Amino acid sequence: MIEIENVRKSFGSLEVLKGIDLTVQKGEVVTIIGGSGSGKSTLLTCINGLEPIDSGRITVDGTEVHAKSTDLNKLRRKIGIVFQQFNAFPHLTVLENVMLAQVKVLKRPKAEAEAEAVKQLNHVGLGDKLKVYPSRLSGGQQQRMAIARALAMSPDYMLFDEVTSALDPQLVGEVLDTLRMLAREGMTMICVTHEMKFAREVSDRVAFFHKGVMAEIAPPDQLFGAPRDPELQKFLSATH
Amino acid sequence: MFDTALTAADFAFLARGAGMTIVVTLISVIAGTILGIVFGVFRYQVGPIWAAPLTFVLDVFRSIPLLIQLVLANAFLGTILRLNMSGFTVACIILSLYTAAFCAEIVRGGIEAVPMTTRRAARSLGMTWGQDMRSIVLPLATRVALPSWIGLALGVMKDSALVYIVQVTELLKSTQILITRLQEPLLLLMICGAFYFVISFPLARFGGYLEKRWSND
Amino acid sequence: MFNYTFQWKQALARLPQMLDGALVTMQIAVLSMVIGILLAILLTMFRLSGIRVLSAVSKTWVEIARNTPALFQIYMAHFGLGSFGIHLSPFASILLGITFNNAGYLTENFRGALKAIPDTQARAARSLGFGQGGAFRYVVLPQMLRIAFLPMTNQMVWAILMTSLGVTVGMNTDLYGVTQGLNALTFRTFELFALAAVIFYLITKTITLGARLIATRLFRY
Numbered sequence: 001m002i003e004i005e006n007v008r009k010s011f012g013s014l015e016v017l018k019g020i021d022l023t024v025q026k027g028e029v030v031t032i033i034g035g036s037g038s039g040k041s042t043l044l045t046c047i048n049g050l051e052p053i054d055s056g057r058i059t060v061d062g063t064e065v066h067a068k069s070t071d072l073n074k075l076r077r078k079i080g081i082v083f084q085q086f087n088a089f090p091h092l093t094v095l096e097n098v099m100l101a102q103v104k105v106l107k108r109p110k111a112e113a114e115a116e117a118v119k120q121l122n123h124v125g126l127g128d129k130l131k132v133y134p135s136r137l138s139g140g141q142q143q144r145m146a147i148a149r150a151l152a153m154s155p156d157y158m159l160f161d162e163v164t165s166a167l168d169p170q171l172v173g174e175v176l177d178t179l180r181m182l183a184r185e186g187m188t189m190i191c192v193t194h195e196m197k198f199a200r201e202v203s204d205r206v207a208f209f210h211k212g213v214m215a216e217i218a219p220p221d222q223l224f225g226a227p228r229d230p231e232l233q234k235f236l237s238a239t240h
Numbered sequence: 241m242f243d244t245a246l247t248a249a250d251f252a253f254l255a256r257g258a259g260m261t262i263v264v265t266l267i268s269v270i271a272g273t274i275l276g277i278v279f280g281v282f283r284y285q286v287g288p289i290w291a292a293p294l295t296f297v298l299d300v301f302r303s304i305p306l307l308i309q310l311v312l313a314n315a316f317l318g319t320i321l322r323l324n325m326s327g328f329t330v331a332c333i334i335l336s337l338y339t340a341a342f343c344a345e346i347v348r349g350g351i352e353a354v355p356m357t358t359r360r361a362a363r364s365l366g367m368t369w370g371q372d373m374r375s376i377v378l379p380l381a382t383r384v385a386l387p388s389w390i391g392l393a394l395g396v397m398k399d400s401a402l403v404y405i406v407q408v409t410e411l412l413k414s415t416q417i418l419i420t421r422l423q424e425p426l427l428l429l430m431i432c433g434a435f436y437f438v439i440s441f442p443l444a445r446f447g448g449y450l451e452k453r454w455s456n457d
Numbered sequence: 458m459f460n461y462t463f464q465w466k467q468a469l470a471r472l473p474q475m476l477d478g479a480l481v482t483m484q485i486a487v488l489s490m491v492i493g494i495l496l497a498i499l500l501t502m503f504r505l506s507g508i509r510v511l512s513a514v515s516k517t518w519v520e521i522a523r524n525t526p527a528l529f530q531i532y533m534a535h536f537g538l539g540s541f542g543i544h545l546s547p548f549a550s551i552l553l554g555i556t557f558n559n560a561g562y563l564t565e566n567f568r569g570a571l572k573a574i575p576d577t578q579a580r581a582a583r584s585l586g587f588g589q590g591g592a593f594r595y596v597v598l599p600q601m602l603r604i605a606f607l608p609m610t611n612q613m614v615w616a617i618l619m620t621s622l623g624v625t626v627g628m629n630t631d632l633y634g635v636t637q638g639l640n641a642l643t644f645r646t647f648e649l650f651a652l653a654a655v656i657f658y659l660i661t662k663t664i665t666l667g668a669r670l671i672a673t674r675l676f677r678y
């Protein structure tokens with residue numbers, strides 16, 4: 001379970017998170033929508049401790065992320081994250097990309113790591129690209145590789161930060177299909193996205209962020225069907 | 241520590257050496273740059289096969305020690321051709337060719353950095369080769385080449401310390417002569433090093449600044 | 458055509474001695490590169506450490522190495538240190554001078570290479586559970602070495618060329634020193650130095666071509 005309590009965060013004088021409260025249960029899929037600069041991406045990087053927070057509390061399975069005593073490297077093994085930029089390691093093949101952290105961080109034996117990598121890559125449809133370097137992959141393929149790389153660490157939670165925003169329109173579909181598949185399999189996910197149709201389909205709950213505040217959170221039918229927050233109404237009519 | 245036997249005359253001697261360093265550098269950089277531009281454009285224009293002999297010769301200048309180039313030129317011009325050439329002339333000729341060899345690379349890199357599409361656009365607007373070169377390639381290539389060229393010019397100044405081998409008494413040689421006479425190596429070397437540094441450091445910084453500014457847009 | 462008889466045989470007869478000299482030249486260059494690379498890694502870490510003294514040491518080293526003649530740096534090692542009662546042999550002086558120069562230039566190269574790698578790479582590694590050291594070693598460093606490889610090759614060529622300056626501090630066993638010594642015996646200046654030039658050319662070409670070969674094997678991405 002991920003519990004976010006009254007989290008505040010500023011960059012300089014700009015307050016990007018103004019007291020966020022959100023609890024995500026095991027097996028739940030929560031998507032976060034909102035305009036750019038609404039703080040939704042920052043929240044994700046706070047959850048796995050890549051960004052410090054100014055006040056409030058985030059706990060993952062009872063471990064407080066920003067406590068001094070927390071071993072972040074250990075905690076991050078539980079939380080996979082995929083970014084908008086694909087962040088493929090260019091000097092490693094697709095297979096090596098997915099194996100690296102398994103071998104060096106989890107200390108898995110090479111054979112086991114390779115088997116897991118092959119399994120995950122097959123899962124995201126890249127089983128035929130094992131020996132290829134990322135520079136030879138399309139954006140969509142690189143992004144699916146990044147997903148496989150995170151999944152190979154056997155995380156309990158997956159965070160997706162606008163994973164389709166840097167993709168050519170015709171490549172968005174293949175990545176969203178991968179996410180849909182994960183959702184069906186019961187992975188606990190928080191997705192920041194601009195894809196409204198996708199959010200509507202896969203989410204248990206959808207949250208709308210506006211200027212650092214979570215203005216509304218509800219099951220998708222309710223949030224899209226009968227939005228209450230005026231900013232959300234504006235946002236939805238602009239994106240449709 | 242600053243009890244020194246260094247006299248005003250010694251300082252004048254060093255200053256003359258510094259003057260020689262600057263004169264040799266300026267002549268070589270100017271002549272070498274002109275030659276380098278000619279060579280660079282030629283190489284780009286005729287393509288790799290026809291330019292091969294030139295490419296090879298320029299590469300030789302970059303691949304053997306400058307000291308040997310100077311000794312060989314001196315021997316060739318003096319002993320073999322029996323031309324009565326001063327060491328100063330030999331130094332300037334070799335340093336110019338040495339500069340040209342590096343400059344040609346910089347020029348070629350600059351031209352190649354101008355996107356073909358931009359040039360095609362210029363030509364399709366009806367510009368001639370000369371107009372395209374002058375008003376499209378030159379300004380764009382200069383942006384790429386200038387920072388490296390500043391580095392080259394400073395490199396030539398530092399390498400000009402080697403022309404002592406053909407009996408040109410530039411700054412470092414003057415320093416060495418005084419070291420032998422006065423036995424105060426540290427002080428003399430510091431003065432000498434400071435001279436190079438004071439010229440090189442700000443210019444190198446300026447080059448770095450240009451590179452940063454121009455690569456950002 | 459010329460009023461001069463070339464005597465290439467005389468020069469060629471000395472080839473074995475000159476090749477011995479070439480070996481010493483390579484020795485100096487390789488040693489100065491190995492030590493130079495290690496020092497450059499240290500100086501790069503100094504520069505990025507955020508500790509002012511260390512950062513200043515690194516900056517000063519780099520700027521002196523880049524903004525004064527290599528020959529000056531060799532004189533400093535030989536005559537300059539002599540003022541402090543440290544008298545280095547010609548071999549040690551030239552090695553120290555070139556190493557100082559290499560370390561300075563390489564530090565700048567390494568720093569530039571690090572800058573060229575997006576922060577997001579280390580970030581991605583951290584988010585997979587790597588610590589700072591692991592992220593650097595497995596993700597950043599291999600990419601840095603690729604970017605810095607060509608400049609490192611160039612510096613190696615410079616190191617070879619710089620060995621010729623050893624003669625100014627009394628070095629006489631390297632290629633240039635040997636040639637100079639033979640010249641004093643035979644006065645066949647042009648022939649001897651032309652031969653030395655050919656050897657230098659072959660050495661530097663072998664390095665650049667070898668490096669290119671290694672690069673294609675090493676960096677297949």
